Amino acid sequence: MDFNDILPAYDRVADHWAATRNRTLFERGALSAALDGQTGAAVLDLGCGAGLPIARWFTDQGCAVTGVDGSKRMLDLFRGNLPDARAVLADMRGLSLGQRFDVIVAWDSFFHLSREAQRAMFPVFKAHVAPGARLVLTTGPGDSEAMGRVGEEPVIHASLSPDAYRALFAAHGFEVLWFRPDDAEFHGHSVWLAQRSGGIA
Template sequence: MRPEDILPTYERVARGYAASRDKTLFERRWLDRMLNFAPGRRVLDIGCGPGRPIAEYLLDRRCVVTGVDGAPAMVALFRQNLPGADCIRSDMRGLNLGRRFDALLAWDSFFHLSPGDQREMFPTFAAHAAPRAVLMFTSGPDAGEPIGRVEGEPVYHASLSPDEYRACLDAAGFDVVDFKPEDPACAGHSVWLARKRRDEDA
């Protein structure tokens, strides 16, 4: 299993994933924290998948959501599930929408990239971040390249070390608000929350 296999895998399993994905919103506390720190309600959901439950919850919280996913089947499901939100088919690597957002979210998506591609994503995050925007993403608790499973198929994951994530965030103009490795209140997810410095302070 390689990083290059991720999008074809999610394309194959899209409908099964959408049906079986946990929709209890165990992510709610972190999503609410993200919105509490965000200067507005424009949200970029990077690796949005089928849109339920996260983008759906954000819409319910009066957010203007733009989803991005590289798997056409996921984009189709997102548009079917959430016709009131915009969804763009694009690989997150090299994303260039020419717009800035108040919150950027990469939940259970960014960590499918190789370590090198993850490092190169931080300028992309910064380019889409409005002043004082927040960035939230999930990672592993420490550096490594484990193989997980989705709908019975193997999937690649990778993480940098916490110190390297902090350095990447700092170099891109973000200050860490919180990092909770393997949060027991969030189904064991390791969650980063950061805020963009004002351009003059970056």
């Protein structure tokens, strides 16, 4: 298993993943903080999976959601669950939609990229954010690489150090609003909330 095996693995387990995905919306605190009271926000969900519960929550708030996933089966499920949302079959690495968003979410997806690919995602984030846009990102709590499982499929995770992420955010014009490692409210996830500066450079 390496990082290039992730998308085929999720294609194979998409139905199992969708059936067993936690839908209690323990993520709500981070999603609400990202939305920050906006109405009609344009939201980019990177690694959207089947769209439940995160993309559905945003659509319920009146947001215009674009879901991006590199797994065709996942995106088929997303379209079935959110027929009015935009669905894009694409690998987030090198994504270029020609649109800027008010919120970007990469929950339990970004950490499936290699360390090098994670670093290369920051220009992608920057290219897709409007002034003042917020970004929610889950990573590991520290520099690490580990194996996990989704259904019967092994999956790999990687993370940089918090200092490395802070440097990347700063270099690409984001202010870190908070980082909550291994947070109990988020069921042990390590979650970043960052905001793009007012101008686009």
